[in-house]
Amino acid sequence: MESVPRKMSDFDRNALEEAIRIKEKLGGGVEIFTVTVTAEDVKAVLREALAMGADKAYVVNDASFKNIDTLGTAYVLAYAIKKIGTFDLILCGETSLDSFSGLVGARLAELLGLPQIGYVRRLSVEGEAVVAERTLENVVETVKAKFPALVSVTREINQPRIPSLMMIMKASKKEIVSWTVADLGLQMEKLAAKIDVVEVLAPKTERKKIKITGENVQEIADKLAKALLQEGVVGRR
Amino acid sequence: MSEFKSVWVFSEMQDLMLEMLTKAREIADKRQSELAAVLVGFNVQDRADELIKYGVDKVYLVDNQTLEHFRLEPYLSVLHNLVVSYKPEIVMVGSTRNGKALAARLATRLDVGVAPDCNGLNVDEQGRLIGERITYGGNAVAKIAFRVKPCIVTVPSRVFEKSEPKERDGQLVKLDVKIDESKTEVVDVKPLETSSVRLEDADVIVSCGRGLEKKEDKVLLDELANVLGGVVGNTRPLAEDRKWFTEWVGLSGHKVKPKLYIACGISGVIQHVAGIRDAKVIVAVNKDENAPIFEVADYGVVGNLYEILPALKEALKKQLQ
Numbered sequence: 001m002e003s004v005p006r007k008m009s010d011f012d013r014n015a016l017e018e019a020i021r022i023k024e025k026l027g028g029g030v031e032i033f034t035v036t037v038t039a040e041d042v043k044a045v046l047r048e049a050l051a052m053g054a055d056k057a058y059v060v061n062d063a064s065f066k067n068i069d070t071l072g073t074a075y076v077l078a079y080a081i082k083k084i085g086t087f088d089l090i091l092c093g094e095t096s097l098d099s100f101s102g103l104v105g106a107r108l109a110e111l112l113g114l115p116q117i118g119y120v121r122r123l124s125v126e127g128e129a130v131v132a133e134r135t136l137e138n139v140v141e142t143v144k145a146k147f148p149a150l151v152s153v154t155r156e157i158n159q160p161r162i163p164s165l166m167m168i169m170k171a172s173k174k175e176i177v178s179w180t181v182a183d184l185g186l187q188m189e190k191l192a193a194k195i196d197v198v199e200v201l202a203p204k205t206e207r208k209k210i211k212i213t214g215e216n217v218q219e220i221a222d223k224l225a226k227a228l229l230q231e232g233v234v235g236r237r
Numbered sequence: 238m239s240e241f242k243s244v245w246v247f248s249e250m251q252d253l254m255l256e257m258l259t260k261a262r263e264i265a266d267k268r269q270s271e272l273a274a275v276l277v278g279f280n281v282q283d284r285a286d287e288l289i290k291y292g293v294d295k296v297y298l299v300d301n302q303t304l305e306h307f308r309l310e311p312y313l314s315v316l317h318n319l320v321v322s323y324k325p326e327i328v329m330v331g332s333t334r335n336g337k338a339l340a341a342r343l344a345t346r347l348d349v350g351v352a353p354d355c356n357g358l359n360v361d362e363q364g365r366l367i368g369e370r371i372t373y374g375g376n377a378v379a380k381i382a383f384r385v386k387p388c389i390v391t392v393p394s395r396v397f398e399k400s401e402p403k404e405r406d407g408q409l410v411k412l413d414v415k416i417d418e419s420k421t422e423v424v425d426v427k428p429l430e431t432s433s434v435r436l437e438d439a440d441v442i443v444s445c446g447r448g449l450e451k452k453e454d455k456v457l458l459d460e461l462a463n464v465l466g467g468v469v470g471n472t473r474p475l476a477e478d479r480k481w482f483t484e485w486v487g488l489s490g491h492k493v494k495p496k497l498y499i500a501c502g503i504s505g506v507i508q509h510v511a512g513i514r515d516a517k518v519i520v521a522v523n524k525d526e527n528a529p530i531f532e533v534a535d536y537g538v539v540g541n542l543y544e545i546l547p548a549l550k551e552a553l554k555k556q557l558q
Contacts, residue, residue: 070350070351071348074345095489101354101372102337102341102353103337103351103353106337106341106342106345107342107345111345116309116342116420136334136429137334137437138429139428140427140428141423142424142426143423144424192384193350193384194348194383195351195352195381195382195384196381196382196384197380198380198381198382199379200377200378200380201377203377203514207534207535208535209534209535211538211539212538213539220548221545221549221551224549225549225552228518228520229557231497231518233518234441234465234553234557
């Protein structure tokens with residue numbers, strides 16, 4: 001099972017690719033479902049996921065999701081996943097390339113009470129457990145969690161495949177299941193935002209923008225070195 | 238104690254905790270509230286004094302052998318227990334990879350929001366906490382307010398600077414709380430093999446982009462970085478497309494904060510620029526005078542990095558003697 005947001009972001013593509021590789025390795029019996037929470041029509045994205053190798057796509061679509069925050073998204077995913085039934089592994093992208101909040105995976109793991117492994121760059125399934133290599137600030141941890149578990153992956157983990165025409169055609173027969181919030185038995189108030197974006201500003205970039213020029217490379221280098229010395233950003237510490 | 242009043246700080250990394258305390262103290266003073274640190278670990282009581290010297294009024298200490306290493310569920314249960322018992326208004330969590338997961342789980346357990354990776358925190362005229370973070374793929378700064386308490390924010394390292402430690406009074410509160418078991422088993426830990434000096438900690442970064450023709454040419458950057466006591470970084474295409482490196486500087490990689498960032502053969506796409514925004518001084522060296530990197534650089538040199546870098550190295554060597 002795998003979660004895909006509005007646009008399939010790179011990280012999510014990596015998560016789906018990893019799911020497909022697990023299925024290829026373990027063979028029959030493995031099924032891959034994608035679960036998407038969206039305020040827009042994302043059929044094209046779902047078709048792409050199915051063409052890559054997902055078996056079935058679930059989508060919860062509601063115009064009110066436009067302002068949904070990370071907790072709301074996690075609630076919808078959690079209810080949808082419970083409705084789908086049992087699973088062994090949830091794979092998700094570490095973060096979205098848009099907001100970079102990177103909270104949904106952890107929130108979903110909490111709502112479903114799952115062991116969670118984040119920042120995973122290598123993964124294998126060993127019996128009824130997942131073994132994952134994750135990078136932290138200074139160390140690489142190898143972590144094991146029994147199924148069911150949630151893993152979020154970084155872009156390092158693999159190179160996602162590009163579906164062939166054949167795969168795209170085959171995928172047109174695969175099923176897309178659409179649900180509403182009501183179908184999930186989820187109270188709308190659960191999805192009320194917990195935070196407000198009160199203002200959006202252009203980031204400040206007050207830079208000096210000084211072009212260093214000179215007769216030759218030597219002169220340019222000397223001028224630049226002098227400027228950096230004056231800035232106090234080079235020198236012995 | 239009144240509910241939802243105090244400001245709390247937690248990180249499993251003591252240094253990050255000390256950095257956050259500078260800002261936390263300011264916010265607590267503005268709101269005339271108490272500032273507390275949550276200290277979790279095994280045999281860590283000696284760190285409490287340091288926290289007090291850096292500004293906290295109170296240290297909640299949970300010292301237990303099962304907390305020797307960071308594990309999500311045990312740490313989460315401790316923090317959750319404390320928050321439920323003492324009801325802080327603001328919880329600042331160090332935005333390490335583990336810390337961020339912890340904050341997200343804590344917020345979910347409490348049914349509240351999180352402002353992740355804030356690089357600014359303020360109290361507005363109405364007395365609300367406002368977190369600032371870069372969003373929309375690096376194109377904007379969003380100011381975030383909270384509808385419910387506690388307000389949980391995460392703060393990356395090197396956003397705030399440590400203050401000067403002072404002798405002051407503080408209270409140490411030792412607590413025993415119920416600790417959950419970890420749901421994962423760490424089978425191996427080894428040091429991160431790549432770029433042994435953390436880019437986030439570097440004072441000087443010499444960084445290369447697509448203008449670097451061959452991987453071996455990185456030696457030019459290494460030499461310059463050596464003279465400056467810095468480290469070498471790179472952009473995402475060199476890692477993702479050319480596979481020369483496994484990490485990169487940028488919004489989706491390392492967000493850095495050096496005193497000096499020298500961008501060599503880097504065009505300056507917005508995602509990269511967002512990752513170097515907090516550099517004190519940015520130098521750009523690029524053959525293309527229209528490269529967007531010059532718009533965000535303090536000093537720009539239009540030229541060939543293969544000529545400029547060796548000359549700059551020699552010039553700096555001379556002047557630093």
